[in-house]
Every structure is written in C-alpha cells, then in structure tokens.
Amino acid sequence: MKKRSFLLVLVFALTLTLTGCWAGEVKVDTEINKDGSGTRSYIMAVYDDSLQTDPITNPDDPDGTEGKGAVINSIHITGGVSAIQTWLEDNAPEWMTVEDMKTEGNQRIFTLTYDFTDFDQFLARYEELVDLSPNLSWADFEANELPTFECSGFITKECTFNESKDMVNASFDWAQDGIWEDIYDEATLAGYVTKADIAVLSDYVLEVNGEVYEELHHYDAAAVDGDGTGAVVNVESESFSLGTSFTNTTNVVIIAVVAVAVIGGGAFLLLRKK
Numbered sequence: 001m002k003k004r005s006f007l008l009v010l011v012f013a014l015t016l017t018l019t020g021c022w023a024g025e026v027k028v029d030t031e032i033n034k035d036g037s038g039t040r041s042y043i044m045a046v047y048d049d050s051l052q053t054d055p056i057t058n059p060d061d062p063d064g065t066e067g068k069g070a071v072i073n074s075i076h077i078t079g080g081v082s083a084i085q086t087w088l089e090d091n092a093p094e095w096m097t098v099e100d101m102k103t104e105g106n107q108r109i110f111t112l113t114y115d116f117t118d119f120d121q122f123l124a125r126y127e128e129l130v131d132l133s134p135n136l137s138w139a140d141f142e143a144n145e146l147p148t149f150e151c152s153g154f155i156t157k158e159c160t161f162n163e164s165k166d167m168v169n170a171s172f173d174w175a176q177d178g179i180w181e182d183i184y185d186e187a188t189l190a191g192y193v194t195k196a197d198i199a200v201l202s203d204y205v206l207e208v209n210g211e212v213y214e215e216l217h218h219y220d221a222a223a224v225d226g227d228g229t230g231a232v233v234n235v236e237s238e239s240f241s242l243g244t245s246f247t248n249t250t251n252v253v254i255i256a257v258v259a260v261a262v263i264g265g266g267a268f269l270l271l272r273k274k
Contacts, residue, residue, distance in 0.1 A: 021193060022047050022059065022071040024084075025217065025234075027203035028168055032161055034209040034246055036119035036149055042112040042172055044199065048081040050074040051106045060231045062219060076193075078183045081108045088112065091178055093128060112175075119149040126167075132174035141167065153245075160243035161208050165235065169201060202234045209244040 024046045032038040049056050055070030074080050085101040085108075092098050092112055099111040116122040126147060127138040147163035180195040202217040217234045225231035 021073050021076050021189060021198070022056075023197060024199040025202035026172060026199050027205065028172075028201065029203075029205045031207045032119075032122075032149065032209070034157070034159060034244065036122070037115075037117050038122070039113060039115050040122070042175075044084075044110045045104075045107045045202075046081050046084065046110070047071045047073050047106055048103075048108045049106070050080060051103065056106055059219065060225055066228060066230065075187055076185050076189065077179075078185050083183050084108070084110055084179060087179055087183055088175065091175070093125075093132070095125065122149075123147065126171055129171040129174060130167075133170065133177055134174075135177060136170050136173055141170075156245055156247060158243060158245045159208065160241060161206065162239065162241045164239045165201065165237060168204070168240075172199070172201075175199075200234050202232075204235050204237070204240060206240055206242050208242045209246060211242055211244045213240065213242045215240075 024044045027041075027043040027045070029041045029043060030038065031040075047056050049070070049072050056072075057064055058068040058071055060066075061068035077083055079086070082101060085098075088110060089098045093114075096112055096114045099113060102109040102111075114125060116125060123146070130136055130138045130141075145164060145167065147161070147167060149159060149161045151157055151159040176199045177195060180198055184198060186193060203215065205214040205216075206212070215235050215237055217232055219231070220233045221230050223229060223231040223233055
C-alpha cells in the first residue's frame with residue numbers, strides 16, 4: 001500500500017512538472033494623433049488546448065527537448081478559456097468596446113478598445129481603469145509617475161508621450177484580478193500559480209502622429225530560464241517614450257493672415273499719402 005501511495009504521489013508530481021498553464025499574452029496598442037486624440041486597445045491572446053488534440057508545445061521549449069511540458073489552460077478556467085469573453089463583456093466599463101472573441105490557431109483572442117477625443121479624456125479613462133482594481137488606486141501614484149503628452153513650439157510643434165510599465169499594468173489589473181477571483185480555477189496548480197502568473201505584458205506598440213515604437217515578445221535561446229537557457233522574452237522596458245514633430249498649420253495660417261493684413265494696411269496708407 002505504501003509503495004502504491006508513493007507511486008501515486010510521484011505521478012502527481014510529474015504531472016505538475018510536465019504540464020501547466022501559460023500566461024495570457026497582453027498586447028497594449030495605442031495610437032495618438034497630434035491633437036491628443038486617439039485609440040487604445042488591450043489584446044489578450046490565451047492558448048486554448050481544447051482547440052487541438054495534440055499537446056500545445058511550451059513556448060519556452062519550442063523544440064520540445066527540455067521537458068518543460070505542454071500548455072494546459074482550459075481546465076484552469078471555469079467554463080473554459082472562452083469564458084473570459086463573457087467575463088469581459090459583463091465587467092468592462094460601458095465606454096469600452098469588447099470586440100467579439102477571435103480564434104487564431106490554438107489561441108483565443110480577446111480585445112478591449114476605447115477612443116479618446118483628447119489627452120484629458122485619455123487620462124480620465126486611464127484613471128477609471130486603475131481605480132477599478134481592488135488593489136490599486138490612481139492616488140497611489142506620484143504626479144511624476146502619471147502618463148504625459150507634452151507639446152511645445154509655435155510654427156514647428158514637438159510633442160512627446162510618456163508612460164511607465166507600472167502604469168500600463170495598473171490599467172489592466174482590474175481584469176486580471178477579476179478573472180483570477182471569479183473564473184480562474186487553480187485545480188492541480190494550487191500553490192504553484194498566483195494572480196501575477198496568469199497574464200503578462202507581452203507586447204507594447206505606440207504610434208504618435210505616424211511615429212512608431214514597439215516592443216514585441218520573442219523567443220531567445222540564450223535567455224536564462226531557471227537552471228537552463230531558452231525562454232520567451234516579454235516587454236522588458238520600465239518606461240515608454242515617443243516624440244513627434246509637425247508644422248502647426250493653424251499658426252502658419254494665422255501668421256499669413258496677419259502678414260497679409262499688415263501688408264495690405266501698409267499699401268492702403270501709402271496710396272492715401274499719394
């Protein structure tokens with residue numbers, strides 16, 4: 001009996017070692033126009049092993065030579081991976097668009113999008129998202145930690161957008177925490193997985209008036225992973241900044257109108273003198 005119990009424990013331990021969940025890969029994609037308006041999207045890709053009969057290869061072990069085990073997510077979410085869509089539809093702010101779930105290969109894609117008419121509205125919605133988290137508050141951050149969009153110049157205008165990785169993560173914590181608390185089932189991973197493990201900022205794309213900055217996840221065979229090497233590298237930067245410059249056509253027109261008026265007025269006075 002003792003031998004049989006030991007074997008059961010060993011099999012269970014091996015199961016934990018050779019299989020496991022893979023964090024949802026969150027991409028934040030932002031477009032900001034020169035007037036401060038724009039669009040922000042949160043795009044989360046989650047591997048769904050119910051979509052195929054063969055095991056999903058662990059992205060940290062693409063060749064399957066290191067024994068890191070297949071990806072199993074479906075049993076850890078009550079109702080399966082697609083249940084995330086329902087949760088988002090029920091809990092996202094009303095001004096945020098929850099797009100229809102897409103299926104690409106063995107991943108489910110969930111997309112949240114919102115528009116903003118100017119940078120003040122961007123900040124207001126950013127603040128609301130952060131305050132939706134039960135763990136964080138906009139007031140927790142110092143003024144110099146908040147996102148900025150600063151412009152200077154009269155004829156040639158220069159604008160720069162800045163935000164930190166901590167703020168980006170804070171703006172998505174409401175969803176990560178809610179999914180963890182409401183529909184995530186640790187099952188056999190209890191004690192091995194925490195809320196922080198179920199999602200990661202994998203990609204960051206920023207476009208400001210046509211200028212683009214991006215940081216995308218990729219596999220790096222030389223990246224340290226435990227005692228070995230080879231791992232997916234996600235967003236590593238702690239802050240993001242992108243600037244742009246453009247001609248302020250409004251001010252150019254104003255100068256042109258004033259110049260015409262001045263020249264016209266001068267000509268009129270000259271003619272009167274004659």
